Amino acid sequence: MTEAQQTPSPKLTRLEMHGFKSFATKTTLVFETGITAVVGPNGSGKSNIADAIRWVLGETSPSTIRSKKTEDVIFAGGKGRSASGMAEVTVTFNNEERWLPSEFTEVTVTRRAFRGGGGEYLINGRKVRLKDVQRLCASLGQSYTVVGQGLVDAALSQRAEERRGLFEHAADLTGLRLRVVEGERNLAETDTNVTRLSDLLSQIEPNLKRLERAARQQKEWKDLRDRQLYLQRGHYRRLLLAASLRLTEAETGVAYQQNALSAAQRSLDNLISQRPALEARLQEATHALELHDARLSDLRQQLSETMHRKELVAERLGALDRRAQDALATKSGLQEQIGTTQERLDASLAALNQIDTELTVARDAAQQHQQLATLARSDRQKAEGELAAVGRDALQQERRIADLQQQRALIVQRQETSATDAARLQAEDTARTERLTELQTELTDHEQTDSKVAQQIVDLANQLITAQSNLDTITASIRDAAATRVDLEKQRNQAQYRFDALQRMHESGEGLYQGPRQVMQWHRAGKLTGVLGTLAELIKVDKQYDTALEIALGGHLQDIVVREWRDAEAAIGMLKQSRAGRATFQPIETVRRRNGNQQRPRDIIGQAGVHGIASDLVQSDSDVAEVVQALLGRIVVVEDLPTSRRLMDSLPGGWSTVTLAGEIARSGGSVTGGSQGRDSGVLSRERELRDLPQMIAALDRKLAEASGASSDLEAKIQQAQSTRQQLQTERADLLAQQKANAPQKQRLQQWIADIAKQEERATQHRDAAVITAGEREEKLNRLAAEIEAATTTLSELRDREALVASSLSTQRDGTADVDAALTIANATLAALEERKRAEERLQNQLVSQLRVQKTEIASRENDEAEMEGRKLALQEELGRLESDSEQLTSSVTAGDEARVPLAEALTATAEKTRTHHTEIETARQQTMEIERAHGAATLTLERARAETGGIQQRIIDDLNLEIPNDLLADTEEIDFTELPDDYEETEREIARLRNRLHRVGYVSDNVVEEYEQEAERFAFLTEQLADVQQASARLRAMLAELHETMQQRFEETFEQVSIAFSQAFTVLFGGGSARLVLAPDDDGAPGGIDIVAQPPGKRLQGLALLSGGERSLTAVALLFAILRVNPSPFVLLDEVDAALDEANVVRFRDELRTLADQTQAIVITHNRGTVESADTLYGITMGGDGVSQTLSLRLSDLPLDEDFDVRDLAAVQAGIPVR
Known part of the structure; x- marks a missing residue:
C-alpha cells in the first residue's frame, strides 16, 4: 500500500x-x-x-x-x-x-x-x-457528487436530452436554474396581477360613470331638501313660538292655583303637624299612666321578692346555727386530744429532767473513777506489762457487755413507749374516720345541689338564647312588616294619584283634538246620543304591540265610534254650529255594510317574523270589531323591516305591514320609518285607566293583610319579652344560690384534704411501728445471746488474769476495785445518754402532734368567727329587708293614690285631640275645593300642551328632531320676512317642494363619498397596473440575461469536459479515443449530448455496442472528466x-x-x-x-x-x- x-x-x-x-x-x-x-x-x-x-x-x-x-x-x-x-x-x-x-x-x-x-x-x-x-x-451538484449503484451505467443509458442535466450540474447551473424557476414563477404571478388589475379597471369604469350621474342627482335633491327644511324650520318655529306663548299663560294660571293650593296645603299641613304633638301628649299621658302602672306593678313585684328574700335569710340563719353547734362539738373533741397530748408531753419533760440529773451524777462519778484508775495504772505500769494483752481483752469484753446491756435497756424502754403511742393513734384514727364520713356526706349533698343548679342554669341559658332569637326574629319581622306597609302605602298613593290624574285627563279630553274633545264633553253632558267613545277607549292591545298599532292607526285613535249614521250627522252639525273644530266618526252600521268579505292572505300568516293581522291582535266588543276590522284588517304586524321586505311581493293590493318598532311598508313599495321621537302612549294610558282600579284594590287588600300581620307580631313580641324577663329572673336566682354555696363547698373540700393528709401520715407511722416492734424483739434475743457469750469470755479472761497475776496481787488488789467501779460508771453513763435521746425523740413527736391539734383548733375558731360574721350579716340583711318591705308597702299605697290625677289628665288630652281632628277635616275640605280649581287650570294647561304637542309631533315627523324645542334654540338665522304671511301659503310651498323632491328621487347621502372613493380607487389601480407592467418587463429582461449566461457557461463547460473526457478515456483504456457530441434538437430546443467511443483495437462505435466493462470504464472516464473540470x-x-x-x-x-x-x-x-x-x-x-x-x-x-x-x-x- x-x-x-x-x-x-x-x-x-x-x-x-x-x-x-x-x-x-x-x-x-x-x-x-x-x-x-x-x-x-x-x-x-x-x-x-x-x-x-x-x-x-x-x-x-x-x-x-x-x-x-x-x-x-x-x-x-x-x-x-x-x-x-x-x-x-x-x-x-x-x-x-x-x-x-x-x-x-x-x-x-x-x-x-x-x-x-x-x-x-x-x-x-x-x-x-x-x-x-x-x-x-x-x-x-448531487448528480455527480453522490454516485450510487447503477447510476454510472445510467449516465450512458440516458437519452441525449436527459444526459444534458449532468453537464448543467457540472457547469454550476443549479443556482442559476433555481433563480430562473423563481423568476418565471414571479413573472407568472405578475402576469396574473396584470390580468386581475385590468379586469378590475374594466369593472370599475362603468360604475364610476353611474356614480358620477348619481352624485349630480344627489346635489339637486339636497338643494331642494335644504330649501324645504328651511321653510319648515321657519314655519314650525313661528307656530311653536305662538303655542309656547299660550302654554306659558296656561302655566302661569296653574302656578297661581298651585300657590293657592300650596297655601291651603300648608295650612292643612300646619294643622296636621300639630296633630302629632297632640297625639304625642295623648301618648305621653297614656304612657305616663302606663308607666305609673308599670312602676306600681314593679313595686308590688319588689315587695313580693323582698318577702321571699326574708324567708330565705331566715332559713340561712337557721342553717348557720346548726353548723355552729357541729363546729363546737368538733372543737371539744380536739381540746380533749390536746389535753391528753399535753399531759404526755409534761411527763416526758419531767422524765428528761430526771435523766439529766442522773447524767450529771454519773459523769461526776465516772470522772472520779477515771482519776483513781489513772493513779493506779501509773503505779502498776511496769507490772501490767506482762498482763497487757489479757487486760486489754478483758477490758474490751467488759465494754462490749456494757454496750449490749445499754442497747437492751434502750429497746425495752422503746417497747413501753410504743404501746402507749399505738393506743393513742387508734383513737385518733377512729375520730378522723367519723369526721371524714360526715364531711364527705355533706360535700356530696353540696355537689348534687350544685350540679342540679348548674343544669338548671344551662337549661335557662338555652331557653334565654331561644327566647332572644325568637324575639330578634319577631323584631325583624315587625321591621320588615313596617317597611312593607310603608312601601304598599307609597305604591297605593302613587297608583291613586296616577289614576286620579288619568281620570281627570280622560274626563277633560286631554290629548284629543278640539273636535273629538268637544264631542266627548257633549256626550258626557247628555247632549248627544249613540256615542260609544273614542276608538282608543274601546280597544285593548297587548303591550308589545302598542307602538305598532298606534303608528298603524295614527289619527284614527281619536275617531269617535257611534252606532248609526244619524248620530254622526248630529254631532257634525253641533260642531259646525259651535265652530268647535272637526272630528272623524265611525258609524257601526255603515262600517259593517262597507266591510263585506275581505280576502285574507293566508300564505303570509304563520311565516317567520309575522305576528298576525293587526285586527286579530286587538280585543274589543263585538260592535266595535267591525270598526277595528275596517281600520286594521289590511295591516300585517311583523317583527322588523327585513320581514316587511320579504312579504312585500306577496301582499295583496291595498295591504301594508307595520313593524313592532313602528315602520310601515305598503304594497305599493313605499316605506315610512325612522327615529321614534317620543311615545304618545294613548293605548298605554287607556290600559292604565283599566288596570289601575284593580291594582289599587289589590294594594288595599295587601295593606289590610300587612296591618293584621303587624298586630299579630306586636302581641307576639310582648309575649316574647315577658318570657325572656321571667327566664332572666329565674337564672339570676339560681346564680345567686350557686354563688352562696361555693365557699362552704370549698371549705369542705379543704377539710377532707387535710384529713386525708393526716390519715396518710398516721398510716406511715403505724407501718413504721409494726416494723420496729419485730426488729426490737429479734434484737433483744440477739443481745441476750451476745451478752451471755461475752460474759463467758470475760470470766475466762479473768481466771487467766488471776493465774498469771498472782505475783502482782498486791497491785491488782489496789487497782481492781477502781477499774471495776470505772467500768460500771461508764456503762451507767452510756445507758443514761441513750435514755435521754429516746426521751427527746418522744418529746419532739408530742410537740408536733400538739402543734397540729392547736392548728385545727385555730381553724375551727376561725370558722366559728366567720360563721358569726355571716350570721351578723344575715341578721343585718334580715333587718334591712324588713325595713324595705315596710317602705315598699308605703310606696304601693302612695302609688295607688297618685294614679288618680294621671287618669284624669289622660281623659282631658283625649278630648283636645278629638277637637283638633275636627279642625283638620274642615281644612281638608277647603283644600279639596282649591284642588278642583287647580284641576281646571291644569286642564287648560293640558290643552295648551296638547296643541304644543301636535306641533312638536309635526316637527319630529318632518324635521326628524328628537327634541322639538331644540328648534327654538337653533342658532341658524331665519328671515321670517321670506316666509309667506299666510300660514296656509307656507304649507302649500312646502308641499310643492315635497312633490319636486319625489320627482327628483332620493339618492343615498353617501353617493358623493362613494364616487370620490371609487374614483380614487380607479386612479390607484391604474397606477398599480403601470407598476406591475414595469416589474414584468424587468423580470423578462432578467430571465433573458439568465438564459444567455446559462447557455454561455454550459458551452464553456461542455468544451472543457469534452477534452478531459477524451484524455481520461485514453488513460483508463490504455489507448483508444472518445469524444462528446452536442446534437441540437429538431424543434430548436437545447439539444442533448451523445458519446462516441473507440476502445483500443476496435473501430468507432456507439455505446450500445460496448461490453459491460467498457461501458463502466467509459462512464467512469466521463465522471472523472466532469470532476476534473469542475471539482x-x-x-x-x-x-x-x-x-x-x-x-x-x-x-x-x-x-x-x-x-x-x-x-x-x-x-x-x-x-x-x-x-x-x-x-x-x-x-x-x-x-x-x-x-x-x-x-x-x-x-x-x-x-x-x-x-x-x-x-x-x-x-x-x-x-x-x-x-
Whole structure:
C-alpha cells in the first residue's frame, strides 16, 4: 500500500446517522484527509451511507434513495429490537474556505423524518425550509457528487436530452436554474396581477360613470331638501313660538292655583303637624299612666321578692346555727386530744429532767473513777506489762457487755413507749374516720345541689338564647312588616294619584283634538246620543304591540265610534254650529255594510317574523270589531323591516305591514320609518285607566293583610319579652344560690384534704411501728445471746488474769476495785445518754402532734368567727329587708293614690285631640275645593300642551328632531320676512317642494363619498397596473440575461469536459479515443449530448455496442472528466468499480488518487485494489438484529510490511497478527 500524498483538507468532515434505514443506533463516520474506503459484505448497509448523504442534502425522490415512501428510510425493527420512531441524518462541512454560502466556518445540515408523518430541516441547529438547504448545497451538484449503484451505467443509458442535466450540474447551473424557476414563477404571478388589475379597471369604469350621474342627482335633491327644511324650520318655529306663548299663560294660571293650593296645603299641613304633638301628649299621658302602672306593678313585684328574700335569710340563719353547734362539738373533741397530748408531753419533760440529773451524777462519778484508775495504772505500769494483752481483752469484753446491756435497756424502754403511742393513734384514727364520713356526706349533698343548679342554669341559658332569637326574629319581622306597609302605602298613593290624574285627563279630553274633545264633553253632558267613545277607549292591545298599532292607526285613535249614521250627522252639525273644530266618526252600521268579505292572505300568516293581522291582535266588543276590522284588517304586524321586505311581493293590493318598532311598508313599495321621537302612549294610558282600579284594590287588600300581620307580631313580641324577663329572673336566682354555696363547698373540700393528709401520715407511722416492734424483739434475743457469750469470755479472761497475776496481787488488789467501779460508771453513763435521746425523740413527736391539734383548733375558731360574721350579716340583711318591705308597702299605697290625677289628665288630652281632628277635616275640605280649581287650570294647561304637542309631533315627523324645542334654540338665522304671511301659503310651498323632491328621487347621502372613493380607487389601480407592467418587463429582461449566461457557461463547460473526457478515456483504456457530441434538437430546443467511443483495437462505435466493462470504464472516464473540470468539494462513489477487472482497477485506482488531490473521495467498494488506495478504512457489518455496525481503521498508522485481505479488517483493528 502506498504512502498517502499531500491532499487538501476535507470538506465533508462528519456523518451522523440515527434510525436511518439499517443504522438504528447512533453511528458517526469521521472523514479525514485522503481517500476513505467503506467495505463490507453484501447487505451490510454500505450503500445506506450514500443514501443518507443524498437524503440529508435535500433529495425528495424516494426512488433515488431506494425507497417507496419517506417512512421507508426509518429503521423498521429487527430481531429483538423495536422499530424507530424517527430517522435523523447530520452532515458536517468544513467551511473555512467559504465554499458554501454561509458565514460559519463549520456548517451542519440535519434532516429528520418522523414515522407519524412530517419532517424538518436544520442548518446549524436552526429550523429552515427545504429551499434553504437546496440553495446552500446548490454548488455540490448531487448528480455527480453522490454516485450510487447503477447510476454510472445510467449516465450512458440516458437519452441525449436527459444526459444534458449532468453537464448543467457540472457547469454550476443549479443556482442559476433555481433563480430562473423563481423568476418565471414571479413573472407568472405578475402576469396574473396584470390580468386581475385590468379586469378590475374594466369593472370599475362603468360604475364610476353611474356614480358620477348619481352624485349630480344627489346635489339637486339636497338643494331642494335644504330649501324645504328651511321653510319648515321657519314655519314650525313661528307656530311653536305662538303655542309656547299660550302654554306659558296656561302655566302661569296653574302656578297661581298651585300657590293657592300650596297655601291651603300648608295650612292643612300646619294643622296636621300639630296633630302629632297632640297625639304625642295623648301618648305621653297614656304612657305616663302606663308607666305609673308599670312602676306600681314593679313595686308590688319588689315587695313580693323582698318577702321571699326574708324567708330565705331566715332559713340561712337557721342553717348557720346548726353548723355552729357541729363546729363546737368538733372543737371539744380536739381540746380533749390536746389535753391528753399535753399531759404526755409534761411527763416526758419531767422524765428528761430526771435523766439529766442522773447524767450529771454519773459523769461526776465516772470522772472520779477515771482519776483513781489513772493513779493506779501509773503505779502498776511496769507490772501490767506482762498482763497487757489479757487486760486489754478483758477490758474490751467488759465494754462490749456494757454496750449490749445499754442497747437492751434502750429497746425495752422503746417497747413501753410504743404501746402507749399505738393506743393513742387508734383513737385518733377512729375520730378522723367519723369526721371524714360526715364531711364527705355533706360535700356530696353540696355537689348534687350544685350540679342540679348548674343544669338548671344551662337549661335557662338555652331557653334565654331561644327566647332572644325568637324575639330578634319577631323584631325583624315587625321591621320588615313596617317597611312593607310603608312601601304598599307609597305604591297605593302613587297608583291613586296616577289614576286620579288619568281620570281627570280622560274626563277633560286631554290629548284629543278640539273636535273629538268637544264631542266627548257633549256626550258626557247628555247632549248627544249613540256615542260609544273614542276608538282608543274601546280597544285593548297587548303591550308589545302598542307602538305598532298606534303608528298603524295614527289619527284614527281619536275617531269617535257611534252606532248609526244619524248620530254622526248630529254631532257634525253641533260642531259646525259651535265652530268647535272637526272630528272623524265611525258609524257601526255603515262600517259593517262597507266591510263585506275581505280576502285574507293566508300564505303570509304563520311565516317567520309575522305576528298576525293587526285586527286579530286587538280585543274589543263585538260592535266595535267591525270598526277595528275596517281600520286594521289590511295591516300585517311583523317583527322588523327585513320581514316587511320579504312579504312585500306577496301582499295583496291595498295591504301594508307595520313593524313592532313602528315602520310601515305598503304594497305599493313605499316605506315610512325612522327615529321614534317620543311615545304618545294613548293605548298605554287607556290600559292604565283599566288596570289601575284593580291594582289599587289589590294594594288595599295587601295593606289590610300587612296591618293584621303587624298586630299579630306586636302581641307576639310582648309575649316574647315577658318570657325572656321571667327566664332572666329565674337564672339570676339560681346564680345567686350557686354563688352562696361555693365557699362552704370549698371549705369542705379543704377539710377532707387535710384529713386525708393526716390519715396518710398516721398510716406511715403505724407501718413504721409494726416494723420496729419485730426488729426490737429479734434484737433483744440477739443481745441476750451476745451478752451471755461475752460474759463467758470475760470470766475466762479473768481466771487467766488471776493465774498469771498472782505475783502482782498486791497491785491488782489496789487497782481492781477502781477499774471495776470505772467500768460500771461508764456503762451507767452510756445507758443514761441513750435514755435521754429516746426521751427527746418522744418529746419532739408530742410537740408536733400538739402543734397540729392547736392548728385545727385555730381553724375551727376561725370558722366559728366567720360563721358569726355571716350570721351578723344575715341578721343585718334580715333587718334591712324588713325595713324595705315596710317602705315598699308605703310606696304601693302612695302609688295607688297618685294614679288618680294621671287618669284624669289622660281623659282631658283625649278630648283636645278629638277637637283638633275636627279642625283638620274642615281644612281638608277647603283644600279639596282649591284642588278642583287647580284641576281646571291644569286642564287648560293640558290643552295648551296638547296643541304644543301636535306641533312638536309635526316637527319630529318632518324635521326628524328628537327634541322639538331644540328648534327654538337653533342658532341658524331665519328671515321670517321670506316666509309667506299666510300660514296656509307656507304649507302649500312646502308641499310643492315635497312633490319636486319625489320627482327628483332620493339618492343615498353617501353617493358623493362613494364616487370620490371609487374614483380614487380607479386612479390607484391604474397606477398599480403601470407598476406591475414595469416589474414584468424587468423580470423578462432578467430571465433573458439568465438564459444567455446559462447557455454561455454550459458551452464553456461542455468544451472543457469534452477534452478531459477524451484524455481520461485514453488513460483508463490504455489507448483508444472518445469524444462528446452536442446534437441540437429538431424543434430548436437545447439539444442533448451523445458519446462516441473507440476502445483500443476496435473501430468507432456507439455505446450500445460496448461490453459491460467498457461501458463502466467509459462512464467512469466521463465522471472523472466532469470532476476534473469542475471539482466537487467531495465525491462519494458507490461500487462504481464493480464491473472492472484487475488491470482496469489499477488504472481506476491511479485516476482516483489523482482526483483525490483536488476532491475529497469516499469509495464504497468490494475491490481489493481500490481499497489499497485508501487512507482511512471503514468496515460495515450487520448483526442478527438487522442493525449495521461500523469498524474504523487509519491504514497509514498500521506497521504492516505487506498487504492484507480486507476480510481481516476486524482482526487487524484488534491487533491480532494476520500473517
